[in-house]
Amino acid sequence: xxxxxxxxxxxxxxxxxxxxxxxxxPPAELADIxxxxxxxxxxxxxxxxxxxxxxxxxxxxxxxGQKDYQQQMILRRMVxxxxxxIEIVAGETTRAENGLALSSRNGYLSESERAEAVHLSLxxxxxxxxxxxxxxxxxxLEAQAMKSLTxxxxxxxxxxxxxxxxxxxxxxxxxxxxxxxxxxGATRLIDNLEV
Amino acid sequence: xxxxxxxxxxxxxxxxxxxxxxxxxPPAELADIxxxxxxxxxxxxxxxxxxxxxxxxxxxxxxxGQKDYQQQMILRRMVxxxxxxIEIVAGETTRAENGLALSSRNGYLSESERAEAVHLSLxxxxxxxxxxxxxxxxxxLEAQAMKSLTxxxxxxxxxxxxxxxxxxxxxxxxxxxxxxxxxxGATRLIDNLEV
Numbered sequence: 001x002x003x004x005x006x007x008x009x010x011x012x013x014x015x016x017x018x019x020x021x022x023x024x025x026p027p028a029e030l031a032d033i034x035x036x037x038x039x040x041x042x043x044x045x046x047x048x049x050x051x052x053x054x055x056x057x058x059x060x061x062x063x064x065g066q067k068d069y070q071q072q073m074i075l076r077r078m079v080x081x082x083x084x085x086i087e088i089v090a091g092e093t094t095r096a097e098n099g100l101a102l103s104s105r106n107g108y109l110s111e112s113e114r115a116e117a118v119h120l121s122l123x124x125x126x127x128x129x130x131x132x133x134x135x136x137x138x139x140x141l142e143a144q145a146m147k148s149l150t151x152x153x154x155x156x157x158x159x160x161x162x163x164x165x166x167x168x169x170x171x172x173x174x175x176x177x178x179x180x181x182x183x184x185g186a187t188r189l190i191d192n193l194e195v
Numbered sequence: 196x197x198x199x200x201x202x203x204x205x206x207x208x209x210x211x212x213x214x215x216x217x218x219x220x221p222p223a224e225l226a227d228i229x230x231x232x233x234x235x236x237x238x239x240x241x242x243x244x245x246x247x248x249x250x251x252x253x254x255x256x257x258x259x260g261q262k263d264y265q266q267q268m269i270l271r272r273m274v275x276x277x278x279x280x281i282e283i284v285a286g287e288t289t290r291a292e293n294g295l296a297l298s299s300r301n302g303y304l305s306e307s308e309r310a311e312a313v314h315l316s317l318x319x320x321x322x323x324x325x326x327x328x329x330x331x332x333x334x335x336l337e338a339q340a341m342k343s344l345t346x347x348x349x350x351x352x353x354x355x356x357x358x359x360x361x362x363x364x365x366x367x368x369x370x371x372x373x374x375x376x377x378x379x380g381a382t383r384l385i386d387n388l389e390v
Contacts, residue, residue: 021225022242022276027216047217055278081217083250 008057015052024048026074033167034179035070035190038157046071047078054086065091067101069179069192070167093191099125101191108187116152120182121191123149123159127178128195131161138170149182156182164194203252210247219243221269228362229374230265230385233352241266242273249281257281262288262296264374264387265362288386294320296386303382311347312384315377318344318354319388322373326356326390333365344377351377359389 024047030036031043054062064072076088094102100118109117123145135141138161145159159180163170170176176195181188219242225231226238249257259267271283289297295313304312318340330336333356340354354375358365365371371390376383 018276020276021222022273023220025218025220030216052277055280058280078217081213081215082247085250085253 020048024051026078030074030077034158038181043074047074050075054084059086061087061089063089063091065093067093067191069177073167105187105189113184116184117189119149119152120180120189124178124180124191124193127161128193131176131195154182154184215243219246219273221273225269225272229353233376238269242269245270249279254281256284258284258286260286262386264372268362300382300384308379311379314344314347315375315384316386319373319375319386322356323388323390326371349377349379
């Protein structure tokens with residue numbers, strides 16, 4: 001006997017007929033860095049609502065976009081940690097011809113901002129290229145990327161190279177991913193690139 | 196494709212192949228009172244392991260003992276809050292002839308402690324009787340119960356009358372439950388009685 005039923009997508013009233021007081025708490029080392037650092041509590045909300053959606057839908061497979069790299073990693077870990085019988089599949093990032101990662105948020109960009117927006121992915125690409133070429137001073141690389149986006153009028157939150165497996169600071173030989181989040185005007189964009 | 200498989204009952208190694216870093220966090224107003232006050236973090240552990248067991252077993256119905264009154268209430272709320280398709284059924288407390296609530300913990304009692312142990316349920320019964328008879332000074336009633344068990348050599352954690360619906364302090368007219376936890380020797384026992 002189902003405890004609740006939902007139509008898809010559920011309305012806010014269906015999903016939260018009362019305030020959500022039980023939460024899924026992901027570990028700080030994954031959830032309080034990068035996006036979680038700049039959006040405190042964000043991944044508690046993500047994990048909680050996804051756990052609830054999973055209970056409503058009981059899917060065998062769930063697709064989450066690779067563009068939300070940290071979110072996907074956290075949800076994969078959540079599924080593993082709670083032994084949920086669900087396979088998480090990565091949805092590849094779709095990009096415009098110039099490389100801009102497609103996102104519903106791009107709809108908030110003015111025409112000139114949209115033209116500028118590709119520079120987030122270009123900055124990440126430059127970092128990836130440098131790392132592939134053997135750059136080892138990651139802190140300097142990150143600082144340079146922050147500086148160059150800032151110089152173009154962005155307000156970057158972070159541009160970092162991290163270990164692909166757990167988003168921690170990389171050790172030599174680790175497989176890497178570069179991740180960035182930055183505001184252009186009032187719109188905050190994120191992107192990433194596996195190196 | 197299941198993310199994990201368990202045999203029942205699962206071994207600790209099966210249930211926790213790695214440290215459990217994702218937790219289910221119940222709300223403080225339910226989980227940090229009574230048992231949760233005297234056993235900090237207890238209900239985070241209960242909710243987390245039960246959520247995981249539910250994922251392993253995918254039950255339609257789960258029975259939890261009424262003797263763990265607060266635990267059952269919290270798990271009912273968890274099921275509701277996460278829209279889990281599971282029906283929670285209360286298992287009635289089984290009592291020895293003298294009224295002692297049966298519990299695996301009774302095995303830790305010496306013969307003389309076992310004879311004394313019934314006085315926890317007797318204290319709760321006395322509270323219930325007084326409440327049914329119209330006693331309104333709940334604080335005095337609770338203090339008296341604590342005093343009488345202490346005088347018998349118990350170390351009581353709490354003996355309280357609470358609102359049945361949410362275990363908060365009762366208002367006039369609320370349906371009540373009396374709950375108690377106390378140590379006799381090295382063994383901590385709990386019991387409760389709906390008034």
